[in-house]
Amino acid sequence: MVKEMCYKLNKSSMLYKRLMSKHLERLNITYSQLMVLRVVNQEPGITAKEILMQMDTDKATLSGVLSRLEKNGYINRVKNVKDKRIQNIYISKGSEALCNEVSVIEKACISDLVNGISMGEAEQFLHILDRFIKNQISKIDEKF
Amino acid sequence: MVKEMCYKLNKSSMLYKRLMSKHLERLNITYSQLMVLRVVNQEPGITAKEILMQMDTDKATLSGVLSRLEKNGYINRVKNVKDKRIQNIYISKGSEALCNEVSVIEKACISDLVNGISMGEAEQFLHILDRFIKNQISKIDEKF
DNA sequence: CCCCTATAATTAGTATACAAAATAATTATA
């Protein structure tokens, strides 16, 4: 039962990334890059460390995503004067528009996904998923 | 609401892989490799194509997983005589034991994950997840 | 002011995930 839940959670996650990638292809940006870009858009001058805390990912992965975002002209990184270890990240002019456009795509992507699922069921689902995730986190935090 | 579902599904999937990886580390095999090894264990002589049909993944990815499994001595690939494009895949002697050991690990991994979730809730959850996945698949199959 | 430790971020190395092209062998067709 739990095993089945895990397998299907993985499958659904994979499908979601596939779906978003297909829709994002023409925008020349990846799903992960976009998630980061949005955070930067909402909080200009944010640091990598702060992004990490917001988005439970890996610092090495984030470092790569950020350099690709910069290479492709979506963001700028400015070395902080007070603390030279830190870089403040800003979204490039014109890229805010991308964030908005993506909201539209995202909506298009996720509409229909709740077909046949009632509002109450969705709430119930989220509630259980929240608990499941909480259990996963405490399980991971256990020592091995 | 749907967006929240997607985000959390992704998060949960990531957490699951993290958890399994931590437990599998000492066995010197990865989660993906193991999933494939199990299929081979259950159906000796299976082909890559057949594995693909069972495990909704990517053929290029599978190709890599198989070659690493072979490199590490977990499987053998034998060119089919009737059709030389095909390779029949067999689990190596001694690796069946690994599959069994992993079941134990998996159980250890997933126990506690349903803490605070009733049997009925889990069923409900799976039911909704099934529908969600079905919707995702038909959405992906739509033309763009 | 120097040494030590902590912190922010990048780099190196391995393993997916996936699209697209390439290989190699089989089958269908003119």
Next chain:
DNA sequence: TATAATTATTTTGTATACTAATTATAGGGG
């Protein structure tokens, strides 16, 4: 039978995900 279309699998190239090591900088004693 020569050619075209298909099929099974691998290879190539790019982008994550993650661990471990490295770099550069900060800040706190002594």
